[in-house]
Amino acid sequence: MVMSAPTRERRSAVTTESWKVGQLARRTGLTVRALHHYDDIGLLVPSGRTPSGHRLYTRADVERLQQIQSLRLMGFPLDEVKRLLSGARLSLRRVIELHRMRLEEQIASHTRLVERLSSLADHLERSDGVTTDALCQIIEAMTSMEKYFTPEQLDTLRARREEATDHRVREVEREWGELIPAVQHHLEVGTAPDAPEMLALARRWKALVEEFTGGDVGISKAVMTMYRNEGDVLCRRMSNVPTPAMFDYIGQSYRALAAVPA
Amino acid sequence: MVMSAPTRERRSAVTTESWKVGQLARRTGLTVRALHHYDDIGLLVPSGRTPSGHRLYTRADVERLQQIQSLRLMGFPLDEVKRLLSGARLSLRRVIELHRMRLEEQIASHTRLVERLSSLADHLERSDGVTTDALCQIIEAMTSMEKYFTPEQLDTLRARREEATDHRVREVEREWGELIPAVQHHLEVGTAPDAPEMLALARRWKALVEEFTGGDVGISKAVMTMYRNEGDVLCRRMSNVPTPAMFDYIGQSYRALAAVPA
DNA sequence: CTTGATCCTCACGTAACGTGAGGATCTAAC
DNA sequence: GTTAGATCCTCACGTTACGTGAGGATCAAG
Numbered sequence: 001m002v003m004s005a006p007t008r009e010r011r012s013a014v015t016t017e018s019w020k021v022g023q024l025a026r027r028t029g030l031t032v033r034a035l036h037h038y039d040d041i042g043l044l045v046p047s048g049r050t051p052s053g054h055r056l057y058t059r060a061d062v063e064r065l066q067q068i069q070s071l072r073l074m075g076f077p078l079d080e081v082k083r084l085l086s087g088a089r090l091s092l093r094r095v096i097e098l099h100r101m102r103l104e105e106q107i108a109s110h111t112r113l114v115e116r117l118s119s120l121a122d123h124l125e126r127s128d129g130v131t132t133d134a135l136c137q138i139i140e141a142m143t144s145m146e147k148y149f150t151p152e153q154l155d156t157l158r159a160r161r162e163e164a165t166d167h168r169v170r171e172v173e174r175e176w177g178e179l180i181p182a183v184q185h186h187l188e189v190g191t192a193p194d195a196p197e198m199l200a201l202a203r204r205w206k207a208l209v210e211e212f213t214g215g216d217v218g219i220s221k222a223v224m225t226m227y228r229n230e231g232d233v234l235c236r237r238m239s240n241v242p243t244p245a246m247f248d249y250i251g252q253s254y255r256a257l258a259a260v261p262a
Numbered sequence: 263m264v265m266s267a268p269t270r271e272r273r274s275a276v277t278t279e280s281w282k283v284g285q286l287a288r289r290t291g292l293t294v295r296a297l298h299h300y301d302d303i304g305l306l307v308p309s310g311r312t313p314s315g316h317r318l319y320t321r322a323d324v325e326r327l328q329q330i331q332s333l334r335l336m337g338f339p340l341d342e343v344k345r346l347l348s349g350a351r352l353s354l355r356r357v358i359e360l361h362r363m364r365l366e367e368q369i370a371s372h373t374r375l376v377e378r379l380s381s382l383a384d385h386l387e388r389s390d391g392v393t394t395d396a397l398c399q400i401i402e403a404m405t406s407m408e409k410y411f412t413p414e415q416l417d418t419l420r421a422r423r424e425e426a427t428d429h430r431v432r433e434v435e436r437e438w439g440e441l442i443p444a445v446q447h448h449l450e451v452g453t454a455p456d457a458p459e460m461l462a463l464a465r466r467w468k469a470l471v472e473e474f475t476g477g478d479v480g481i482s483k484a485v486m487t488m489y490r491n492e493g494d495v496l497c498r499r500m501s502n503v504p505t506p507a508m509f510d511y512i513g514q515s516y517r518a519l520a521a522v523p524a
Numbered sequence: 525c526t527t528g529a530t531c532c533t534c535a536c537g538t539a540a541c542g543t544g545a546g547g548a549t550c551t552a553a554c
Numbered sequence: 555g556t557t558a559g560a561t562c563c564t565c566a567c568g569t570t571a572c573g574t575g576a577g578g579a580t581c582a583a584g
Contacts, residue, residue, distance in 0.1 A: 295573065316581090
């Protein structure tokens with residue numbers, strides 16, 4: 001690929017077997033600065049210098065450089081490359097295994113990040129004009145969920161949200177937006193939990209919850225746990241989240257629902 | 263998880279609403295140094311200072327810090343966090359998308375590295391006592407292959423190697439170790455390509471090649487291309503690789519094989 | 525008043541070079 | 555012999571997100 005300029009590369013017959021930094025850089029695709037750096041850290045010290053101080057690399061140096069590039073292609077950091085080339089093959093397999101584990105950890109962590117970001121982009125697409133504050137609230141909710149749900153449960157939830165239409169998602173949000181203030185109101189004016197209006201609200205509430213959990217007991221348990229531990233924090237930081245008091249209240253309506261058969 | 267010491271945390275009623283760095287650090291799980299750093303770069307400048315210069319963080323500061331932590335959880339670098347919090351939501355989706363792409367590139371590159379390392383570990387397990395030089399040769403061969411084979415072909419080859427027993431792999435290596443010098447010998451002494459000994463060698467050669475390619479035309483073509491482009495380099499740097507001349511020679515025997523039905 | 529905890533501000537170190545600054549040397553052409 | 559352009563040299567700062575002291579001031583409690 002690299003077109004070399006043969007007129008410039010040719011040298012006197014005596015010094016044919018040595019190269020200057022620039023030549024070596026062109027041949028190997030590295031930069032001059034990188035070669036200087038390798039010299040600085042003692043990874044590749046040129047065997048010779050001209051009287052004026054210009055670096056001269058011999059064929060042996062070039063071979064070492066090829067080895068360095070090979071090892072760098074495997075992603076080893078420069079100091080490991082140096083150790084490996086200095087004959088520390090005692091631990092060769094362990095070094096590789098460690099390196100692989102480091103990489104896999106990074107892959108896992110980056111994969112988690114990508115999942116979060118996708119999920120975030122998803123949320124943003126549904127609701128336009130988000131403020132940075134709302135953004136952070138979404139993120140907080142997401143990370144809380146990661147703490148309380150198992151990865152499989154998160155997968156299930158994500159799949160369910162993906163298969164739902166945007167329309168339905170907005171509808172659900174609107175419905176919560178109606179339900180929560182309504183229940184709040186009844187709680188404040190002291191409506192009995194088993195009053196017919198509350199039973200009706202409880203039925204709608206239950207339907208929404210079941211649509212979210214999909215009838216999965218593990219998921220609904222996780223929701224409860226999350227709610228118990230973080231509920232008050234969520235309430236203070238997000239609007240449109242039921243307070244623990246409301247939760248109690250609707251729970252009583254639930255029990256009333258169960259007592260009075262539909 | 264962190265046990266806070268309430269006796270220490272309690273402050274006089276007047277200053278209840280402010281925290282010093284250490285307290286904030288304990289509450290948020292960050293280090294004091296990190297908070298200093300955020301102050302230095304202007305990401306989170308505490309609203310107040312005591313007369314003696316100690317930082318005092320207000321509730322607003324704590325909220326901003328929570329936002330910072332949210333965005334950091336998504337893997338955004340600090341300067342992006344700063345930009346996002348300064349209300350540059352113009353590009354919110356683009357920022358997220360860019361960030362996601364960066365991460366996915368990294369994942370892809372690390373995944374490639376892990377594959378190489380696994381393959382390398384594989385090779386090392388089959389042959390013990392490798393020198394660093396041999397190691398680099400293996401790496402060079404591997405990266406050459408990545409240049410000439412498509413990812414699917416590499417998958418196929420890897421799968422085939424994995425399903426092969428160690429025993430068979432060693433056997434194949436031993437056989438190449440016999441065949442190559444033998445053919446080299448006949449080439450040097452000038453045996454005719456259609457001589458019976460050469461036909462026998464060609465048959466064995468062909469069987470080995472077919473075992474490697476699995477009859478896949480794409481793979482055998484890729485092998486040929488790689489060989490034409492890198493053959494001489496490979497020969498100079500690795501022992502036990504057929505020279506281009508040998509390749510020509512065995513090709514003639516192939517044609518003789520085809521002419522003379524088995 | 526002392527003591528231990530906490531606070532402050534520098535300031536260097538990290539990985540692998542990029543990017544000049546300022547100056548010496550080389551090579552070919554005139 | 556000189557000169558221009560390419561190439562070489564050695565500093566030395568910048569990059570990320572802090573860690574890790576150094577050396578000293580301040581705070582809270584006994």
